[in-house]
Amino acid sequence: MNSTQQLHxxxxxxxxxxxxxxLLKQGTLQQYIDTLSISGLTSNPTIxxxxxxxxxxxxxAIRQRQVTGLSDEEVFFEIALEDITQAADLFLPIHVRTCxxxxxxxxxxxxxxxxxxxxxxxxxxxxxxxxxxxNLLIKIPGTPEGLPxxxxxxxxxxxxxxTLLFSREQYLAAAEAxxxxxxxxxADGLCPEVGSVASLFISRxxxxxxxxxxxxxxxxLGLAIGRRTEQAYRDLLASPRWQCxxxxxxxxxRLLFASTGTKDPNASDVLYVEGLxxxxxxxxxxxxxxxxxxxxxxxxxxxxAVPHDHETxxxxxAAAGVDIDSLAQRLQDEGAASFVTSWNELMAVIAAKRNQMxxx
Numbered sequence: 001m002n003s004t005q006q007l008h009x010x011x012x013x014x015x016x017x018x019x020x021x022x023l024l025k026q027g028t029l030q031q032y033i034d035t036l037s038i039s040g041l042t043s044n045p046t047i048x049x050x051x052x053x054x055x056x057x058x059x060x061a062i063r064q065r066q067v068t069g070l071s072d073e074e075v076f077f078e079i080a081l082e083d084i085t086q087a088a089d090l091f092l093p094i095h096v097r098t099c100x101x102x103x104x105x106x107x108x109x110x111x112x113x114x115x116x117x118x119x120x121x122x123x124x125x126x127x128x129x130x131x132x133x134x135n136l137l138i139k140i141p142g143t144p145e146g147l148p149x150x151x152x153x154x155x156x157x158x159x160x161x162x163t164l165l166f167s168r169e170q171y172l173a174a175a176e177a178x179x180x181x182x183x184x185x186x187a188d189g190l191c192p193e194v195g196s197v198a199s200l201f202i203s204r205x206x207x208x209x210x211x212x213x214x215x216x217x218x219x220x221l222g223l224a225i226g227r228r229t230e231q232a233y234r235d236l237l238a239s240p241r242w243q244c245x246x247x248x249x250x251x252x253x254r255l256l257f258a259s260t261g262t263k264d265p266n267a268s269d270v271l272y273v274e275g276l277x278x279x280x281x282x283x284x285x286x287x288x289x290x291x292x293x294x295x296x297x298x299x300x301x302x303x304x305a306v307p308h309d310h311e312t313x314x315x316x317x318a319a320a321g322v323d324i325d326s327l328a329q330r331l332q333d334e335g336a337a338s339f340v341t342s343w344n345e346l347m348a349v350i351a352a353k354r355n356q357m358x359x360x
Contacts (some may be wrong), residue, residue: 001296004290008037009298010092011279013102015040016333017286018047021057023294024086036294039094041087042106042161042199042258042284044139045339048080049346052353062353073110081131086141088133089344095135096098100195101251107131108139111339114164121147128158137161137195141336142174150174154181161256164335165326166201168229169253175236178253182245192250197282200229201259202272204331211262213320219267220313221322226257227310230278256282261289270297283320 004014016029024031032038052058057232061079072076088105107127113120124138138148140153141164153160153176162174175198182192202222209221233255236242241345242252258273260283268274269292273283277299285293314324 002036002294003299004037004294006299007273007277007293007297008039010277013039013254013275013282014283014290015042015104015256015284016290017042017261017284019043019083019087019105019130020047020051020055020084022055023200024083024090025057029087030090032290033090033094035149036290039098039102039291040091040104040284042085042139043080044108044163045111045346046342048076049342052079052346053263053349057111057289059353059357062350063131063357066354066357070269072347072354075354076346077127077130078247081127082233084136084212085131085133088131091135094135099131100135100193100221103135104137104159104195104197105135105163106135106139108339111141111336112339114143114146116140117145117148120146124149124153124160125156135195136144137197139163139199142170142198143332143336147173148179150177151181151184154178154196155184156195157190157194159183162196162253163258163346164201164332164339165199166204166331166335167225167324168232169197169325170198170328170332171229172223172232172236174255175233179241179245186245186248186250192245192248195251197256198228198233198253199256199284201331201335202226202249202257203259203261203263203277204335205327207263208327208331209317209322212315212322217313217316217320219262219264219271221317222272224310224313224317225324226272226276228314230239230276230281232253252280254280254282258284260284261286274299275295276277 013038065075084105085109091103109120109123120321128138137159140150142162150160164172178196185192205222205225206219207296257276262269262271273293
C-alpha cells in the first residue's frame, strides 16, 4: 500500500491544489484519483494564471469567444467553468460514494472582491448556478468583509470553501459564520446539509519568520499554527452548539490544510503533509508535493519527527519577538493582495492572447 493510500485510510482527504486543461485532457487527474487517492481539487487565480500563461491549451477556447463581446473577466470565468465542471464530473463518483463528504472541487470568486461583501455574494450565487454541479465549492475569503457573505451563501445553500485563513482566531470567525448560516436554515425548516471547508494556509508562516528566529525554530511555526487550529476545530465540533446542529442533520465544516508545499529547500519536501496528518481534515497539496509524498512519505516519520506541544513552540516564537496575531493579519492581507496581483496578471494574459488573435 502506498503512502497516499495510507493517509487516506487514516481518515484524511487528499486534494490536488492544481488544475490545467492538460491535466484533464491527458488523463493525469484521473490517474491521480485512481492511483494516489486524490479525492478533490482546489484552484485559485495564481493556478489559472500559470496554466493559461504557460500553455496554448486555452487558445482555442479564447479564440471562440473573440466575437462574443465578453470582457476579459467574463471570458476567464467561462473557460474556468469548463475546466472546473469537467473536474467535478470526475470526482462525482467519490462525492456520491461518500454521501457528499468528499469529491469536491473549488472555484474562487474574483479576489478583487475580498473586501466587498455584497458583490461577493452575488458572484458566488451566479457561479454556483452556472456550474450546476452539486460538488462545487465556491471559494470566498475569510476576511472581515467576506464573513457575512459566507453566512449568507451557506444560508442560501451554496457550498463554500473559506479561503485565506491563517490563524485559529480567523478560523473560528469563519466557522462561526458557517454555523450561523446553518442554524438559520434549521430555524427556517431548510435542510442543514450544506458542504463547506475552512482553508488554513500553512507554509507562509515559516517563510514570514525565516530570518527572524533561531535555527531550532525553523519550519516549525506553520505546523504549530496548524495543530493549534486543529485543536480548536475539534473542540468546536464537540461543543453543545455543534452537537445540536449535528442532531438536526448538519455535517462538519472540515478543516483544510492549504499551502502545504515546502518552501525551504533545506527542509523535507513532505514536511507539512507528514506533520498535519489527521482524520476528518483535508490536505490540498501541489502536484510536486503529492508526488513526493507518494514516493517517500511516511506517516510514522512525520508523527515522530515533529514536536506535539504546539503551545510551547508558539511561546518560543513569542519569546523571539513574533506577534502571532498581528502576523496572521498581515499574512491574510498579503495573501489577498497576492491573489489580486495574480488576477490582474491573468486578465492581462487573456487580453494579450485576444489581441494577438485579432492581429493574426
